[in-house]
Amino acid sequence: MDQFARWVRGFQGPSSLVKALRVPVQNFIHTEELGAFVLLAGAVAALVWANTPWSDGYFTFWHNHVSFDIAIFHPDEDLEHLVNDGLMAIFFFVVGLEIKRELLHGELSSVRRALLPATAAVGGMAGPALIYFAFNGTGEGAAGWGIPMATDIAFALGVLALLGRRIPGELRVFLLGLAVADDLGAITVIALFYSDAISWTDLGLALAVFAVMALCIRIGIRSVAFYAILAVIVWLFLLESGIHATLAGVAIAALVPSTPQVRRQDYAGSVDQLLTEFRSEIAQGNEEEAEAIVGEIERLSGETEGPLERLERQVHPWVSFAILPLFALANAGIVFTTGTISAAVESPITLGVFLGLTAGKVIGVFGMAWLAVKVGIGRLPANVTWAHVFGVSLLAGIGFTVSIFISGIAFDERELVDLAKMGVFSASVVAGIVGYVVLRWVGGRGAGAE
Secondary structure: HHHHHHHHHOOOOOHHHHHHHHHHHHHHHHHHHHHHHHHHHHHHHHHHHHOOOHHHHHHHHHEEEEEEEEEOOOOOHHHHHHHHHHHHHHHHHHHHHHHHHHHHHHHOOHHHHHHHHHHHHHHEEEEEEEHHHHHHOOOOHHHHHHHHHHHOHHHHHHHHHHHHOOOOOHHHHHHHHHHHHHHHHHHHHHHHHOOOOOHHHHHHHHHHHHHHHHHHHHHHHOOOOOHHHHHHHHHHHHHHOOOOOOHHHHHHHOOOOOOOOOOOHHHHHHHHHHHHHHHHHHHHHOOOHHHHHHHHHHHHHHOOOOOOHHHHHHHHHHOOOOOOOOHHHOOOOOOOOOOHHHHHHOHHHHHHHHHHHHHHHHHHHHHHHHHHHHHOOOOOOOOOOHHHHHHHHHHHHOHHHHHHHHHHHHHOOOOHHHHHHHHHHHHHHHHHHHHHHHOOOOOOOOHOOO
């Protein structure tokens, strides 16, 4: 309690407010960095399982069907699709929360700050798509142009974590802004180009429930269980509508309020008064009254944190340490044989994905960032050099999670999905290793600002 009191007294205005807003970003980056290793473990486990004598069990397990009969809803999906359409909706919910946070408080919160990472992200989506399209403009692979557009923020931040203090902290923030803008672009692509024939009735019902959620938030209803039920209903209607159901997570995240119930400016004074009363009750031996005061302080502390920050803090670890590794376990299982490797080497799909993520990301991210600075619409962050930007543009080629996700919705044939995944795997490994080597070399040289 004494430590808590010292923290409250130290909360004295704008500088403390900036620090308070920075904490969610630091926690987000830390969780992503640790989550990258768990995600990698899930992917490795899937690859090992799929290439052992028990590989049939791997595919049989994930193709087991699960059906529900809930009133007017009758979803019937195998386990793989339940993970991809269901649990990944929670992943996209967290993505939506981080996009909103960045738009309100982070690198995308002002036009001046957003221009460089946003411009780099546009290049990082256009470059890979164009390179892929050059190899697959027509034919069975044409639908996969969105696969190499995405950057896996967990793995990219994980590589930066290995570099420690060799790189400036501003580079992590730049990568975060770039990846969040990239996520926003990937979500738009999924919504516009990777949805099936639309059932307007189900879509209309989803929008109606969504409007009810917005109204309830507006009038101040705070029950998490209530909104969770409505969120599931929105997801079910979208699942039936033809719009990819995971987009329900992004849409619902946009509704989450960011404003706390108790202003930070008022918090310190209120808690100071409560601490004075707490000491008085303790001195008089009134334990129950003192406990009640502690409860009031806890309530005030909770209400000082906005729902956006609180939900991201609570849900993000579950996504990083459970949902994404499970997604990797369900989707990364590819059987490597002489035949499949030979087919991948000769496939324009694999080649398009590989070159899109490795060459396309570098050309797009670095090229558009350089152009933005040269024409004066953006500037490099402090302590960040062009060599750093080049290294980050390489790391942007780590496509893993969202690229694999788009592979599964771009193609219906398992063979085409596997060819795309091989391109994603190989490109992500090359991009991660080369990006790490470049940034380590830059850090070792102690590159200064140009």
